[in-house]
Amino acid sequence: QVQLVESGGGLVQAGGSLRLSCAASGRTFSSYAMGWFRQAPGKEREFVAANSWSGDSTYYADSVKGRFTISRGNAKNTVYLQMNSLKPEDTAVYYCAQPRSRNSYVPRTIGEYEYWGQGTRVTVSS
Numbered sequence: 001q002v003q004l005v006e007s008g009g010g011l012v013q014a015g016g017s018l019r020l021s022c023a024a025s026g027r028t029f030s031s032y033a034m035g036w037f038r039q040a041p042g043k044e045r046e047f048v049a050a051n052s053w054s055g056d057s058t059y060y061a062d063s064v065k066g067r068f069t070i071s072r073g074n075a076k077n078t079v080y081l082q083m084n085s086l087k088p089e090d091t092a093v094y095y096c097a098q099p100r101s102r103n104s105y106v107p108r109t110i111g112e113y114e115y116w117g118q119g120t121r122v123t124v125s126s
Contacts, residue, residue, distance in 0.1 A: 004022055004097070005023045006022045006118065007020070007120060008021050012086055012122070017083060020080065020081040026115075031053055033050055033052050033107060034050065034072060034079040035108070036070060036096055037094070037095045037097060039095070045095070045110055049064065050107065051070045055074075059108055068083050070082075094122055095117055096116075
């Protein structure tokens with residue numbers, strides 16, 4: 001049974017930083033890409049960032065490129081999302097996710113992810 005547990009959310013002022021963590025268990029973490037998604041109030045869940053099983057390949061939504069960094073520590077079964085220069089529009093519940101399959105590419109669509117954490121709330125005040 002795959003479990004993903006996010007932490008690190010909170011309230012921060014615009015321009016500030018937060019680091020989200022997602023601890024995974026249940027299968028070989030280092031074999032799978034990992035993704036971060038977010039859902040703002042009244043909006044659909046959207047892709048934020050993802051990286052390959054090795055961490056060598058990373059992808060970002062245009063809205064966060066240059067401000068957010070995804071990384072992973074395979075020895076700790078953990079994926080991170082460093083968020084800098086936060087804006088009020090980054091306010092959302094952030095979810096980490098793991099795809100159902102080991103892919104040769106990095107999935108970036110919601111439908112390709114099978115396992116989801118419970119989410120951690122990030123609120124950015126102006």
